[in-house]
Amino acid sequence: MSTLEQTASTDHHHGPAKGITRWLYTTNHKDIGTMYLIFSLVMFMVGGCMALTIRAELFQPGLQLIQPEFFNQMTTMHGLIMVFGAVMPAFVGLANWMVPMMVGAPDMALPRMNNWSFWILPFAFSMMLMTLFMEGGGPNFGWTFYAPLSTTYAPPSVTFFIFAVHMMGISSIMGAINIIATIFNLRAPGMTFMKMPLFVWTWLITAFLLIAVMPVLAGVVTMMLMDIHFGTSFFNAAGGGDPVLFQHVFWFFGHPEVYIMILPAFGIVSEIIPTFARKKLFGYTSMVYATSSIAILSFVVWAHHMFTVGMPLIGELFFMFTTMLIAVPTGVKVFNWIATMFRGSMTFETPMLFAVAFVVLFTIGGFSGLMLAIAPVDFQYHDTYFVVAHFHYVLVPGAIFSIMAATYYWLPKWTGNMYNESMGKLHFWLSFIGVNITFFPMHFIGLAGMPRRIPDYALQFADFNMVASVGAFLFGFSQLLFIYNIVCCAKGGKKATDRVWEGSHGLEWTLSSPPPYHSFSQPPKVE
Amino acid sequence: MRCNRLALLLSGFVISPAVFAEWEVNLVRGVTEISHAIFDLHMIIFYVCVAIAVVVFGVMLWSIIYHRKSRGAKAQHFHEHLWVEVLWTIVPFGILVAMAVPASQTLIQMYDKSEADINIQVTGYQWKWRYQYLDQDIDFFSNLSTPQDQINNKATKGENYLLEVDQPLVIPVGKKVRFLITANDVIHSWWVPALAVKQDAIPGFINEAWTVIDEPGIYRGQCAELCGRDHGFMPIVVDARSEADYQQWLASQNQAQEAEQAAADQTWTMEELITKGEAVYQTSCMACHQANGQGIPGAFPGLVNTPLMSGDGLEHARIVVHGRAGTAMQAFGEQLSDVDLAAVITYERNAWGNAGGMITPQQIKQLKEE
Ligand code: HEM
Numbered sequence A: 001m002s003t004l005e006q007t008a009s010t011d012h013h014h015g016p017a018k019g020i021t022r023w024l025y026t027t028n029h030k031d032i033g034t035m036y037l038i039f040s041l042v043m044f045m046v047g048g049c050m051a052l053t054i055r056a057e058l059f060q061p062g063l064q065l066i067q068p069e070f071f072n073q074m075t076t077m078h079g080l081i082m083v084f085g086a087v088m089p090a091f092v093g094l095a096n097w098m099v100p101m102m103v104g105a106p107d108m109a110l111p112r113m114n115n116w117s118f119w120i121l122p123f124a125f126s127m128m129l130m131t132l133f134m135e136g137g138g139p140n141f142g143w144t145f146y147a148p149l150s151t152t153y154a155p156p157s158v159t160f161f162i163f164a165v166h167m168m169g170i171s172s173i174m175g176a177i178n179i180i181a182t183i184f185n186l187r188a189p190g191m192t193f194m195k196m197p198l199f200v201w202t203w204l205i206t207a208f209l210l211i212a213v214m215p216v217l218a219g220v221v222t223m224m225l226m227d228i229h230f231g232t233s234f235f236n237a238a239g240g241g242d243p244v245l246f247q248h249v250f251w252f253f254g255h256p257e258v259y260i261m262i263l264p265a266f267g268i269v270s271e272i273i274p275t276f277a278r279k280k281l282f283g284y285t286s287m288v289y290a291t292s293s294i295a296i297l298s299f300v301v302w303a304h305h306m307f308t309v310g311m312p313l314i315g316e317l318f319f320m321f322t323t324m325l326i327a328v329p330t331g332v333k334v335f336n337w338i339a340t341m342f343r344g345s346m347t348f349e350t351p352m353l354f355a356v357a358f359v360v361l362f363t364i365g366g367f368s369g370l371m372l373a374i375a376p377v378d379f380q381y382h383d384t385y386f387v388v389a390h391f392h393y394v395l396v397p398g399a400i401f402s403i404m405a406a407t408y409y410w411l412p413k414w415t416g417n418m419y420n421e422s423m424g425k426l427h428f429w430l431s432f433i434g435v436n437i438t439f440f441p442m443h444f445i446g447l448a449g450m451p452r453r454i455p456d457y458a459l460q461f462a463d464f465n466m467v468a469s470v471g472a473f474l475f476g477f478s479q480l481l482f483i484y485n486i487v488c489c490a491k492g493g494k495k496a497t498d499r500v501w502e503g504s505h506g507l508e509w510t511l512s513s514p515p516p517y518h519s520f521s522q523p524p525k526v527e
Numbered sequence B: 001m002r003c004n005r006l007a008l009l010l011s012g013f014v015i016s017p018a019v020f021a022e023w024e025v026n027l028v029r030g031v032t033e034i035s036h037a038i039f040d041l042h043m044i045i046f047y048v049c050v051a052i053a054v055v056v057f058g059v060m061l062w063s064i065i066y067h068r069k070s071r072g073a074k075a076q077h078f079h080e081h082l083w084v085e086v087l088w089t090i091v092p093f094g095i096l097v098a099m100a101v102p103a104s105q106t107l108i109q110m111y112d113k114s115e116a117d118i119n120i121q122v123t124g125y126q127w128k129w130r131y132q133y134l135d136q137d138i139d140f141f142s143n144l145s146t147p148q149d150q151i152n153n154k155a156t157k158g159e160n161y162l163l164e165v166d167q168p169l170v171i172p173v174g175k176k177v178r179f180l181i182t183a184n185d186v187i188h189s190w191w192v193p194a195l196a197v198k199q200d201a202i203p204g205f206i207n208e209a210w211t212v213i214d215e216p217g218i219y220r221g222q223c224a225e226l227c228g229r230d231h232g233f234m235p236i237v238v239d240a241r242s243e244a245d246y247q248q249w250l251a252s253q254n255q256a257q258e259a260e261q262a263a264a265d266q267t268w269t270m271e272e273l274i275t276k277g278e279a280v281y282q283t284s285c286m287a288c289h290q291a292n293g294q295g296i297p298g299a300f301p302g303l304v305n306t307p308l309m310s311g312d313g314l315e316h317a318r319i320v321v322h323g324r325a326g327t328a329m330q331a332f333g334e335q336l337s338d339v340d341l342a343a344v345i346t347y348e349r350n351a352w353g354n355a356g357g358m359i360t361p362q363q364i365k366q367l368k369e370e
């Protein structure tokens, strides 16, 4: 312990340690941010390979490549890895890098905990991936793991899955506490809450969501563990339990969780669009209020995932109305982004391309979300590919595009080098086309009646499935360009200026590129 | 010349109805009052979304084209505008309220629980449906009837690939049919798009749904809740018939039951049982224990050369009849007739090199009475 402390305190004066220990013991927000981002990129590729396995099997009707048992494991792992391994760590990584720099702090408030919250993740996900090789296979019950399929009828490896979920939850909570502490305590003098950059605002709200719902997830998996190993009957009807209870608890976590995956994206886009429109963000205050109301509303709409479980009429009505209500603040955000572009002076570098695509495609995802909110019609959409199309429109061109936009936007700041702009644009266009070819047809096959999570389908769904699979491979392989571009940029290239983008605003651009190891050794002044 | 032909081809894609049929793009309108109401709601909200999209994306496109730096656009300095912001909060809210009214009406209509003419209990099993006509003495299981060879690409796929069953649910048109929906093991969901009925089947709960079908016809659907490995192979076929045809079907069901009784009392040779048993194995057992009887290690036990196969036949029969609590092995006693049970057990005991002797329908009958 004392050597650790020493390293930390010498760090403070001389910059990073050398070799592997720099990464193992580091308490530096930039190192940890980098590790989070690399981890999430690796998980994105792993989860992507699983998606491509699914899409390859669904290229044609009939069973060609994999058996239904393995197919279910692939969909489950793909969903879990993308949600918990790719999107969430990427946002935490961005927060680690940017929040201290944006509020004018030298580091995160709780640096040592920061190290822990990262290093838990590789262990959690190794364990989760290992379940695939266990007897009986890995989790095969969907990322929503509805009981009793995930309890009474689950493979033995579910115990490891539960343990992995616990670890991820602990990591998320520690990360969230750290971000809240940083934002509350380390803001530069003069930076009032209503002067904070929107990315910081959205992350603050996200962090509160995380702290509120991660224990709920922990609770539900613990109840599963009890049912499986200790003879309780929370979810086992034969023992007096209630399978629907599982769904209520799960979605009380799960619905805010989907906002955890999109609120930081709102923040990112609200940074990028003003930069490249060379105009201040339209409606800063209403953005803050809209984000907060979305967060609050997200706690009262969970049962819109359960319209078909057999709720009483009054419940259906309540959840329908509140869900529809979320469209209002979300609409306000979209209108504000467009008003920011309106009468600006726009240029379209890669980050802006991704941000604009985000606005368009996320809005399309929002429209299908609105359709899903109409309870009677949801009876037809629920658990079909229409839903798969909906959530991929908000997750892939939503969350993932915003992460890519953020990466291109801040990469010159992080590395001190410019990335290759034409390769970035190529990556954007291939991804944009790929995403739409993949997910747009899913609306059609969903409406035509194809249930989700099936390894084989009736003949009338064949054509669009083929199209979707082609798009998925296009999208998947385009990501190699992304990785190549990042690696090249990290290695060298044209030097970046401090204020990388002509229209950039905010404290992070007052630092050198790359920034010093401890961001602000003197608190900056904010007017 | 080339171009012309291409244009012709493209227009063919757009116009030809045959091509449209393959590229299904919208919800079915269905054959019930509720399904029509739902379809209309779906179209309204879709058009509302399209209208908003045109406005929003239009403004955006305009800005992208005309407010570019490369065209010499200078950035304006406004970044707040109270009444615009108030307006674009209130207008969408108004649209939503306008949408919520018809949506609530339809929902209330769907919850009309008044007296039904016919009551059918629908139970989801891994991976088949059971239909019990509560007012008649009719009770049967409905299994996927698509041959394994089609699924494994060894035979050409039929027209209703994966959407066909051995015994469809038969109901009369013009009558209010109430479904009491539940499940035996995990959660399933009973969904027929043309009826706009989708209701989860949950163990320990009985959910209610109902329909009145306007036109005779065959309507197909699938289980809509992930329920394990064969979730994709759990079709639902509803055969809606005129009242007269329905009555005739009821009568034929009763005859079939008598025939089954007679079969159980007759004497069967081992060969007969094995032949019959193979077919039963394929519909009821193969999904888990596999065609080669090897099972799936860690998930489903194998049946080849195990102590159970060569040991006491009655012990084997007991497991098939009563199932194994807490595992995926169901109690087949109520699902299969005595003859089918005897046949499939005899088949298992003599397939794949096993040599475990035979079990008769009479033994099964005794076992059930124990
Ligand atoms: C190349 C990109 C991707 C492709 C081709 C893809 C494809 C698919 C497919 C085919 C399914 C199975 C749908 C089903 O049968 O229910 C699926 C499920 C899912 N995907 Fe993706 N996906 C991609 C990226 C993502 C990303 C980035 C996320 C999250 C941020 C994500 C989250 C999910 C989730 C949560 C599920 C549901 C899993 C479940 O049913 O339990 N996907 N995806």
Ligand SMILES: [Cu+2]
Residues within 6 Å of the ligand: B124, B127, B187, B188, B189, B223, B224, B225, B226, B227, B231, B234
């Ligand atoms: Cu099912």
